[in-house]
Amino acid sequence: MVTATFRFYEELNDFLPPSRRKKEFSCLCAQAATTKHMIEALGIPHTEVEFVLVNGESVGFDRMLEEGDRVSVYPRFVSVDVSPLIRVREYPLGNPRFIADAHLGGLAKMLRMMGFDTLYDNNFHDDEIVALAGKEGRIVLSRDRELMKRRNVTQGCYLHAQKAAQQLREIVERLDLATSARPFTLCLHCNAPLHPVDKASVLHQLPPKVREHYDRFSTCDVCGRVYWEGSHWQNMRQILDGLIPNHGFAS
Numbered sequence: 001m002v003t004a005t006f007r008f009y010e011e012l013n014d015f016l017p018p019s020r021r022k023k024e025f026s027c028l029c030a031q032a033a034t035t036k037h038m039i040e041a042l043g044i045p046h047t048e049v050e051f052v053l054v055n056g057e058s059v060g061f062d063r064m065l066e067e068g069d070r071v072s073v074y075p076r077f078v079s080v081d082v083s084p085l086i087r088v089r090e091y092p093l094g095n096p097r098f099i100a101d102a103h104l105g106g107l108a109k110m111l112r113m114m115g116f117d118t119l120y121d122n123n124f125h126d127d128e129i130v131a132l133a134g135k136e137g138r139i140v141l142s143r144d145r146e147l148m149k150r151r152n153v154t155q156g157c158y159l160h161a162q163k164a165a166q167q168l169r170e171i172v173e174r175l176d177l178a179t180s181a182r183p184f185t186l187c188l189h190c191n192a193p194l195h196p197v198d199k200a201s202v203l204h205q206l207p208p209k210v211r212e213h214y215d216r217f218s219t220c221d222v223c224g225r226v227y228w229e230g231s232h233w234q235n236m237r238q239i240l241d242g243l244i245p246n247h248g249f250a251s
């Protein structure tokens with residue numbers, strides 16, 4: 001056994017018991033324990049960690065701990081005055097795609113609303129989520145830290161907030177999604193692309209008031225739902241305006 005000192009930063013403290021938050025604490029480490037092993041043993045899913053410093057030097061998840069090591073652990077987007085830093089994982093290039101666990105239906109809809117491909121089904125089991133994420137290169141979204149600790153989950157975002165709108169804000173900030181959003185391009189129900197459609201072709205699907213007041217429509221090829229810029233749309237726009245000022249979506 002060796003004894004190392006740990007300090008966790010920013011929201012990583014949420015995973016710790018109050019007595020260990022925002023301060024250094026010493027901890028006995030198993031023989032041949034790596035940084036990853038100990039960070040997870042202390043309750044922090046590896047998906048939440050971006051940088052690890054041991055004795056002031058940036059290291060990977062495979063660094064073995066030695067007697068007297070001082071370990072500092074950081075989430076994404078904190079400025080650390082040490083360089084060069086080794087990120088403990090690679091991020092996928094291009095637009096991120098997601099898979100949300102069964103408790104995050106509200107968040108899944110909001111991500112779709114922003115144009116981010118997000119799988120969600122409240123019948124998904126954890127094993128299916130992990131398998132689909134790996135196969136399709138999706139980022140796992142969950143509030144279940146045991147799910148996030150699974151070794152096969154390489155990309156994940158633990159949501160600290162309980163409400164969907166706040167969860168959306170967390171993800172937008174953490175993954176810097178504001179510039180890659182393409183609002184109102186995906187069906188909120190089935191995650192399929194929406195296409196603009198002539199009013200005449202959907203007239204029979206529209207309530208009388210909608211026929212009267214709206215001229216622009218889009219539709220989903222999968223479920224056939226028709227979308228227009230009604231009150232639901234306006235509510236969504238308000239949420240997006242708060243998250244991504246000047247998102248450039250034509251009104």
Ligand SMILES: [Zn+2]
Pocket residue numbers: 187188189190191192220221222223224225
């Ligand atoms: Zn649809």
